[in-house]
Amino acid sequence: MRAMNTQRRIVYCHCAYAQVVPADVKQDVLRRLTESGTSFDAVADLCEMAARRDPWLEGVACQGPTQIVACYPRAVKWLFSSAGAPLPEHGIRILNMRTEAAEAIAAALETAEDVDA
């Protein structure tokens, strides 16, 4: 995998407690991330973190440009909001593993294109 866009922090959600994200997609995305040479954050399940208002989410929301690899942008946006860590309007890109192929997500991570949630 080519080098990813390191200008943005990368957060990957493994959606560990449900089978709604295709297993092959999330495994492939995780594999590509681990082979990319890029530092990134991986969480077991963003829903679980939001439910217990994990303070780490605030850090994601306020520490600059971030790419969140998870599920539907509307769900991710309001999950963060529900945890008291609303995402900023600009600088956040959400990539959806429920609808996109791993290749497409990897390609998006490599670009510096600014797509806001």
Add this chain to the structure above:
Amino acid sequence: MSAPLARSLRVVLYEGVGSRSIADADRFAMMTTLLQGGYAVTSVRTGSRTAPEGARTPIVVLGRFEHTPPREAESDSAAAPVFFRDIEGVDAPAIASIVESVHAEAGTRRPGGWKPWFPVIDFGRCTNCMQCLTFCLFDVYGVSPDKQIRVQNPSNCKTDCPACSRVCPEVAILFPKYKMGPINGDEVREEDIHREKMKVDISALLGGDIYAALRTRSQESKQRFARERDDKRALEERRRCLTKLQEQLDIPPEVLAALPSLDQIRAKTERAVAAAIQRQTPAGTEQQ
């Protein structure tokens, strides 16, 4: 949404300055094992920062350290101690054991154990109509001091039950782990709104007085079956009625069977609003 704050253990897989790199396959296996175990993991490939910026929870830094790991990391918070563990020659299953032992030492929250199933409100669509609050049987919803609907007890939610999202007239309630859109967070399309409005008609039956509806239907059936002297068929008819509703709305049968009466749900709303007002201090802030 409010829930107890709990400290969780964060894991850093460190391959920055002073730590040898890990083979790609091993890194992937370690990450997968830890994520499946419910841990959050930061993979550090460059630089020398071992503790994530702004860390407020205990951290364990795993690495193939070239020298004795540093005694202190960047974390400057006493609430966020940093543990170091050398993983030279350690495979993925053993990594889990190492992290488990640190977890015990740090006294952090055990990850997992609950499928995080709870409603998430899209406040871009919500009109604060409170239908969800009145409908929910499990007191998941509450009202903020400024009388805004909120998810108050997410862990009370009935796993795999999307019933409240079915009664929301604005398609404003999400369950991110639901199988279909728009409840799963997919974009709301025009046809979804029309479909949801149709569901509201059903919800009027449910939220209004399903018992009355069922009683009426059951009564009619009983009268008919009484004539036929066949109670078994009457019971079967009632079962079919409930099953049909359950299938239409994807609602667990026990939830349907426990629906409150109209008077009960009205009283519940009034109680929730009154409680919210009572919690409000004179300055308009919520008491802890």
